[in-house]
Amino acid sequence: MTISPLRRLLLLRHAKAARPPGTADHERPLSGRGRRDARAAGRLLAKEDWLPDLVLCSTARRTRETWELAAAELAGLPQVRFEPRLYHPPVPQLLAVVHEVPAHVSTLLVIGHNPSLRDTILMAAGDGVGQRVREVEEKFPTAAVALLAWRGTWDGLDARTALLTGLAVARGARPGPS
Numbered sequence: 001m002t003i004s005p006l007r008r009l010l011l012l013r014h015a016k017a018a019r020p021p022g023t024a025d026h027e028r029p030l031s032g033r034g035r036r037d038a039r040a041a042g043r044l045l046a047k048e049d050w051l052p053d054l055v056l057c058s059t060a061r062r063t064r065e066t067w068e069l070a071a072a073e074l075a076g077l078p079q080v081r082f083e084p085r086l087y088h089p090p091v092p093q094l095l096a097v098v099h100e101v102p103a104h105v106s107t108l109l110v111i112g113h114n115p116s117l118r119d120t121i122l123m124a125a126g127d128g129v130g131q132r133v134r135e136v137e138e139k140f141p142t143a144a145v146a147l148l149a150w151r152g153t154w155d156g157l158d159a160r161t162a163l164l165t166g167l168a169v170a171r172g173a174r175p176g177p178s
């Protein structure tokens, strides 16, 4: 009997972004807190052994900075692609990007935005029982990471095909008084 390969899809919402006046949404940088949380996201990925073979990152500055700071905390660097279709996609568009991932990739990290990430998680693991799905329903905050897992192919991800097997929020400590 052949067992279908395990697919792990990590979805990371960018860390907290600033709103400098006159800056277009796509170019908004991370705030100080966002920069701390992005580094914490890298440490979280390493601690949980959530290490991707491939990273697909929205082209927005806040997602690119989130990845840059998180990646600095990882031992090895996976292949990264900056994907314009991940900047605020409707769920079917995000799914289409995941469906194209090559079969040799086991763990994929998507760095993107709400509401697409939250809606994708609820769609894919929507009838999942348990606390994690309820937590995402309530909130999928900045620098949150969700892990969806299923057996099969990347283009098998669709409504109610995955389990939400991990959920965590990365928070970096504020620097103390010196």
Ligand SMILES: O=C(O)[C@H](O)COP(=O)(O)O
Pocket (backbone or CB within 6 Å): 013, 014, 016, 017, 112, 113, 114, 115
């Ligand atoms: O993930 C999001 O909510 C969007 O990218 C908007 O980001 P913001 O909360 O920093 O405005």
